[in-house]
Amino acid sequence: MATDERRSAEGKEPFVRFDRVQKSYDGETLVVKDLNLDISKGEFLTMLGPSGSGKTTCLMMLAGFETATHGDILLDGISINHIPPHRRGIGMVFQNYALFPHMTVAENLSFPLEVRKIAKSERESKVKKALDMVEMGDFGGRRPAQLSGGQQQRIALARALVFEPQLVLMDEPLGALDKQLREKMQFEITDLTHRLGITVVYVTHDQTEALTMSDRVAVFDDGRIQQVAKPDTLYEEPDNSFVAQFIGENNTLDGVVHSIGDGYALVKLENGEMIDCKPINVSRPGERTRVSIRPERVEFNKDRLHPDAHTLEAEVLEFIYMGDIFRTRVRVAGNESFIIKTRNAPDQARLEPGRIIEIGWLPDDCRALDTGT
Amino acid sequence: MRTPVFFDDRYPMIATAKHNGILAADGTPLKRSLARALRREKLRALILVMPLLIFVLLTFITPIANMLLRSIDNTIVGDTILYTVSDLNDWNGSDPPLPPENVFRSLYFDLFIAVETKRHTRLGSRLNYEQTGISSLFRRSGRKLDDIGKEIEKTLIASDARWTDGQTWFDLFAARNEGDADPELFDRQFLRIQRLQGELGNIDIDFMPSKSIAKALPLATREYTAWAIHTASIEGEDIAQTRPWESIPVALIYDMQQPDFAIEIKNWLSQSSPHPIEKLSTESIDYPLDFTDILRKIHKDWGDIEVWQTIKVHSNDYTSGYFLNAVDMRKSLDGPTIQPENKRILITLFIRTVQMSLIITLACILLGYPVAWLMANLPMRTANLLIILVLLPFWTSLLVRTSAWKVMLQQQGVINETLVWLGVVATDNRLEIINNQIGTIVAMTHILLPFMILPMYSVMQTISPSYVRAAKSLGANDWTAFLRVYFPQSIPGIGAGSILVFILSIGYYITPEIVGGTDGVFISNRIAYHISRSLNWGLAAALGTILLMVVLVLYWTYDRIVGIDNVKLG
Ligand SMILES: Nc1ncnc2c1ncn2[C@@H]1O[C@H](COP(=O)(O)OP(=O)(O)OP(=O)(O)O)[C@@H](O)[C@H]1O
Ligand SMILES: [Mg+2]
Numbered sequence: 001m002a003t004d005e006r007r008s009a010e011g012k013e014p015f016v017r018f019d020r021v022q023k024s025y026d027g028e029t030l031v032v033k034d035l036n037l038d039i040s041k042g043e044f045l046t047m048l049g050p051s052g053s054g055k056t057t058c059l060m061m062l063a064g065f066e067t068a069t070h071g072d073i074l075l076d077g078i079s080i081n082h083i084p085p086h087r088r089g090i091g092m093v094f095q096n097y098a099l100f101p102h103m104t105v106a107e108n109l110s111f112p113l114e115v116r117k118i119a120k121s122e123r124e125s126k127v128k129k130a131l132d133m134v135e136m137g138d139f140g141g142r143r144p145a146q147l148s149g150g151q152q153q154r155i156a157l158a159r160a161l162v163f164e165p166q167l168v169l170m171d172e173p174l175g176a177l178d179k180q181l182r183e184k185m186q187f188e189i190t191d192l193t194h195r196l197g198i199t200v201v202y203v204t205h206d207q208t209e210a211l212t213m214s215d216r217v218a219v220f221d222d223g224r225i226q227q228v229a230k231p232d233t234l235y236e237e238p239d240n241s242f243v244a245q246f247i248g249e250n251n252t253l254d255g256v257v258h259s260i261g262d263g264y265a266l267v268k269l270e271n272g273e274m275i276d277c278k279p280i281n282v283s284r285p286g287e288r289t290r291v292s293i294r295p296e297r298v299e300f301n302k303d304r305l306h307p308d309a310h311t312l313e314a315e316v317l318e319f320i321y322m323g324d325i326f327r328t329r330v331r332v333a334g335n336e337s338f339i340i341k342t343r344n345a346p347d348q349a350r351l352e353p354g355r356i357i358e359i360g361w362l363p364d365d366c367r368a369l370d371t372g373t
Numbered sequence: 374m375r376t377p378v379f380f381d382d383r384y385p386m387i388a389t390a391k392h393n394g395i396l397a398a399d400g401t402p403l404k405r406s407l408a409r410a411l412r413r414e415k416l417r418a419l420i421l422v423m424p425l426l427i428f429v430l431l432t433f434i435t436p437i438a439n440m441l442l443r444s445i446d447n448t449i450v451g452d453t454i455l456y457t458v459s460d461l462n463d464w465n466g467s468d469p470p471l472p473p474e475n476v477f478r479s480l481y482f483d484l485f486i487a488v489e490t491k492r493h494t495r496l497g498s499r500l501n502y503e504q505t506g507i508s509s510l511f512r513r514s515g516r517k518l519d520d521i522g523k524e525i526e527k528t529l530i531a532s533d534a535r536w537t538d539g540q541t542w543f544d545l546f547a548a549r550n551e552g553d554a555d556p557e558l559f560d561r562q563f564l565r566i567q568r569l570q571g572e573l574g575n576i577d578i579d580f581m582p583s584k585s586i587a588k589a590l591p592l593a594t595r596e597y598t599a600w601a602i603h604t605a606s607i608e609g610e611d612i613a614q615t616r617p618w619e620s621i622p623v624a625l626i627y628d629m630q631q632p633d634f635a636i637e638i639k640n641w642l643s644q645s646s647p648h649p650i651e652k653l654s655t656e657s658i659d660y661p662l663d664f665t666d667i668l669r670k671i672h673k674d675w676g677d678i679e680v681w682q683t684i685k686v687h688s689n690d691y692t693s694g695y696f697l698n699a700v701d702m703r704k705s706l707d708g709p710t711i712q713p714e715n716k717r718i719l720i721t722l723f724i725r726t727v728q729m730s731l732i733i734t735l736a737c738i739l740l741g742y743p744v745a746w747l748m749a750n751l752p753m754r755t756a757n758l759l760i761i762l763v764l765l766p767f768w769t770s771l772l773v774r775t776s777a778w779k780v781m782l783q784q785q786g787v788i789n790e791t792l793v794w795l796g797v798v799a800t801d802n803r804l805e806i807i808n809n810q811i812g813t814i815v816a817m818t819h820i821l822l823p824f825m826i827l828p829m830y831s832v833m834q835t836i837s838p839s840y841v842r843a844a845k846s847l848g849a850n851d852w853t854a855f856l857r858v859y860f861p862q863s864i865p866g867i868g869a870g871s872i873l874v875f876i877l878s879i880g881y882y883i884t885p886e887i888v889g890g891t892d893g894v895f896i897s898n899r900i901a902y903h904i905s906r907s908l909n910w911g912l913a914a915a916l917g918t919i920l921l922m923v924v925l926v927l928y929w930t931y932d933r934i935v936g937i938d939n940v941k942l943g
Contacts, residue, residue: 063842063846064845064846065842065845084845084850085842085845085846086845086846086847086848086849086850086851086854087848088846089848090846091846091847092842092843092846092847094839094842094843095839096837096839098837098839098840098842098843100840100843100844100858100862101862102861102862111844111847111849111857112847112848112849115847115848115849115850115853116848159847160846160847163847163848169846
């Protein structure tokens with residue numbers, strides 16, 4: 001049910017809305033510049049972006065610990081600019097968990113219920129339920145310092161959920177965990193929040209995490225949202241060269257638009273070669289552009305090359321064996337860090353450095369974007 | 374629930390293995406090899422800290438231990454009037470109303486040596502702590518003690534002029550040969566002089582008392598030996614060429630009046646060359662020697678039973694007297710008794726010291742907490758400025774700061790003038806806020822405040838702001854978030870600050886001395902008084918020891934209630 005609702009959220013009144021929000025800490029520079037974002041009920045939205053791009057700031061404004069210098073934040077249609085944090089009813093999981101060290105796990109969980117003046121018996125059953133929910137039922141009597149990182153993480157999650165908030169914010173909650181535990185927790189968090197139908201705003205700068213967990217991802221850079229989209233759209237159809245670079249691995253070739261028409265743009269590369277691309281944010285001939293091609297869409301095996309594919313000459317510089325895949329670094333049109341990714345199949349060629357090969361791709365896989373400056 | 378496997382009887386092997394413990398790779402029990410490894414590490418650490426340890430031990434612990442020892446040390450009485458003290462043991466302190474004659478006799482000779490070695494005034498001052506007037510009794514007696522001896526000397530010289538000669542005396546008392554020597558007597562007297570004078574060292578003394586003359590003249594031989602040791606070791610003179618103290622003729626006459634004298638002196642004379650003592654023993658010297666009478670004539674107070682009781686009560690080498698004095702009690706013949714009302718001040722002073730220290734600590738907490746909080750939560754630059762302001766007092770001398778409070782608080786001071794000017798108080802009704810407890814509390818709170826703020830600050834600094842944020846996001850308002858989340862985490866800082874301030878304050882001296890007047894002074898001011906003014910170091914040491922105990926007990930209580938591991942200095 002929750003999933004369907006999420007998918008068909010468009011058109012309905014959004015649950016959370018950032019309306020032309022700006023934020024400056026020092027009155028000189030804007031840390032968040034003109035933020036517009038709608039989040040629908042039950043959605044799992046991730047804010048992804050490099051360090052210092054303003055993700056935490058946005059989250060803090062939503063939680064009420066920072067005030068927006070301009071613009072409105074609406075929760076369920078109501079502006080919350082002047083509601084103090086403790087009355088917003090938003091659950092929050094902090095990066096360092098912020099479990100109260102002087103209280104036991106059960107007391108930590110009971111705290112939000114106590115301040116809401118909930119009766120003792122009900123409190124106890126809710127705490128127990130929340131602990132069972134994160135499979136930590138036996139740990140109620142422990143202090144946070146006696147728990148492992150992953151266990152603390154679960155308790156923090158349980159604490160943010162125990163008072164049944166509609167919206168939960170998480171600021172890099174898995175940053176301190178090792179890779180395996182992180183992947184396990186990623187699954188548990190999405191599973192749990194989907195089951196409970198809770199709206200989640202999640203902050204991370206790990207793109208894999210963002211792609212695997214989210215319904216939608218908002219890519220932040222320099223205080224602006226660069227693109228908000230579903231994970232697959234974000235990967236396959238990035239709106240600009242920042243997103244293309246930031247999400248996944250990406251090959252770029254710089255050039256100038258020669259002509260546009262018929263849904264394709266002819267781009268003249270720096271070494272004079274002409275290639276066909278899909279124009280994304282180029283509009284007129286003569287414009288400088290950066291062409292983006294995903295490494296796994298590049299092919300050098302003539303038998304597999306599509307007849308429509310455009311081909312270029314490349315020199316193999318390096319062959320890197322990575323187990324499941326091979327990475328081959330080649331020089332193409334003056335670019336020496338052009339990567340080709342191939343699957344480790346029995347018939348796959350392992351190219352030795354120095355070889356001259358012919359590489360190609362479909363014009364649809366090749367997107368002419370801005371130069372990113 | 375299922376029983377865990379290793380407690381199951383069906384698996385005896387596992388159970389035994391568990392009992393024997395785990396073995397290390399070389400087969401020794403793991404516990405033992407771990408202990409060995411740890412011991413080696415501990416030893417290495419110990420060697421590393423050894424220089425500091427020795428330094429602290431020598432320069433800190435030893436003087437303190439020595440000081441504390443003084444609080445029970447009473448050897449001065451036994452050292453100075455050795456024989457009197459031992460004779461007094463046979464007197465029960467009330468019946469007869471004066472000690473028997475032998476006590477007076479011992480005192481005469483003990484005192485004589487004490488006077489010659491100038492130790493009697495010290496003993497007088499010591500006993501004066503217990504009973505006023507004893508000091509002057511000893512001093513005055515010292516001046517008149519040799520009168521009787523001078524008279525007796527004259528009688529001796531009238532009998533034979535050779536009595537003026539040191540050699541005569543030496544021939545009388547010195548052992549004739551090895552078999553006649555009395556090394557035991559010599560050793561006892563050597564120890565006596567040593568107790569009086571301190572370590573004598575390894576000095577050659579050309580004298581050994583004679584066993585046979587000691588039979589005829591026991592007292593005189595004893596005193597002559599003591600004199601000889603003193604003269605040879607301290608004065609460094611030739612015994613045989615020096616005339617002994619006037620007390621020796623007195624002892625001689627006393628001995629001659631004893632019943633055994635006639636026979637014993639004949640024995641002695643039969644074996645020695647002619648000596649003036651022969652003529653003297655035939656003359657009947659009917660000199661009345663009643664030492665009770667002699668001493669009472671020297672000073673009437675020797676007939677006062679209280680003086681004797683005081684000496685008897687305080688004659689042991691170790692005494693609880695100073696401690697009893699420190700808690701307004703007194704050692705008496707009937708055990709510890711309460712001091713007379715006008716002398717009961719110390720308990721009050723102790724209670725006041727603790728009370729005022731608590732008030733000061735509390736005031737420091739109340740004033741310091743907000744400052745520490747601000748320092749921990751303001752932006753770096755402002756916080757640094759605050760820290761400098763907090764530390765500023767440390768850059769000014771303690772005396773200057775305290776005197777500044779005098780300027781502020783006195784009757785014509787800044788505060789009073791301002792209040793008068795504002796019309797809040799009348800000119801003839803100015804506030805008394807100095808030279809009393811208020812003055813001490815105000816000035817000391819100000820002076821000790823940094824010691825509260827700094828530990829609080831360093832603890833608060835470690836409390837991440839995300840805790841309060843978390844509390845708020847969980848629905849707590851500002852006050853609840855502070856009370857339930859921030860405050861409990863800052864308690865270790867309060868604890869550390871409180872211990873620091875309380876312990877500093879309980880032993881504080883300068884500030885109460887300057888601004889405390891009479892009722893705002895602390896126990897340490899009393900200690901200082903006894904150390905530098907009344908010179909009653911024993912009492913000062915006892916007070917200091919009690920103060921130390923109070924602090925330790927409070928520390929222990931604190932540990933039980935709050936837990937010392939809850940104290941953090943940062
Ligand atoms: N309290 C503050 N006062 C002044 N500037 C701040 C404050 N908090 C953040 N900033 C600035 O705002 C910008 C955005 O910070 P923010 O914490 O939102 O980044 P972020 O995207 O969460 O980065 P990260 O991934 O490293 O957590 C940064 O340039 C930071 O220096
Ligand atoms: Mg952040």
